[in-house]
Amino acid sequence: MIIAVDGPTASGKGTIARQLAEHYGLKRLDTGSLYRAVGLAVLDAGGDPTDEAVAVAAAEALDLEHIDESRIRSSAAGMAASAVAAIPAVRAVLRNAQRAFAADPAGAVLDGRDIGTVICPDADVKLFVTASLAERTRRRLAELHARGEQIGFEELERQIAERDARDVNRKDSPLRQAEGAHLLDTTSLSIEAAAEAAFAIVDAALSSPKA
Numbered sequence: 001m002i003i004a005v006d007g008p009t010a011s012g013k014g015t016i017a018r019q020l021a022e023h024y025g026l027k028r029l030d031t032g033s034l035y036r037a038v039g040l041a042v043l044d045a046g047g048d049p050t051d052e053a054v055a056v057a058a059a060e061a062l063d064l065e066h067i068d069e070s071r072i073r074s075s076a077a078g079m080a081a082s083a084v085a086a087i088p089a090v091r092a093v094l095r096n097a098q099r100a101f102a103a104d105p106a107g108a109v110l111d112g113r114d115i116g117t118v119i120c121p122d123a124d125v126k127l128f129v130t131a132s133l134a135e136r137t138r139r140r141l142a143e144l145h146a147r148g149e150q151i152g153f154e155e156l157e158r159q160i161a162e163r164d165a166r167d168v169n170r171k172d173s174p175l176r177q178a179e180g181a182h183l184l185d186t187t188s189l190s191i192e193a194a195a196e197a198a199f200a201i202v203d204a205a206l207s208s209p210k211a
Contacts, residue, residue: 001107004115007129008164010136012186012194016129017111019195029101031112034094036072037062039080049083059093075151082163088172113167116178125205126181135187136160
């Protein structure tokens with residue numbers, strides 16, 4: 001079984017994907033972490049995330065088993081991720097890695113921005129997770145402050161809106177709700193309620209006969 005979970009920054013898609021993986025006994029790939037790791041690698045090397053050659057080289061050198069989860073969650077890594085993700089050649093490199101992960105017969109949950117549209121268009125279940133910009137900013141702000149990173153609400157909201165625009169408007173694999181994807185708005189939902197809603201969507205989809 002393949003479950004595709006897409007959505008914008010801080011919508012709750014990662015948390016929901018993790019809960020789905022645990023609930024159904026599936027492995028999970030946070031595809032956004034790949035782009036964050038590539039963006040961070042470029043920054044660490046003193047490069048420009050919009051430089052195609054540098055970004056592609058970082059993508060080709062990426063080791064999925066050794067991604068520093070603590071460092072890739074910074075706001076700088078997030079903005080760099082958005083920049084490298086807009087480069088088609090980078091997406092081509094990482095697309096192969098994501099599809100290889102999804103090809104495991106044991107099944108998987110993948111979350112990102114183009115899982116249901118490009119990576120796994122034939123996924124058994126597709127979800128598109130969203131939330132208001134203000135709520136997504138509040139969530140990410142709490143996360144960053146907990147990590148000791150200081151940034152104001154308005155500045156972070158601007159960064160997230162900028163990233164949303166870049167993700168939605170890029171020519172290669174733009175962020176959008178896939179055909180057949182179930183919309184899940186988590187703006188007013190707790191983590192537990194959002195997870196239960198996702199379970200209900202998956203259970204209903206699996207119990208419905210395919211056309």
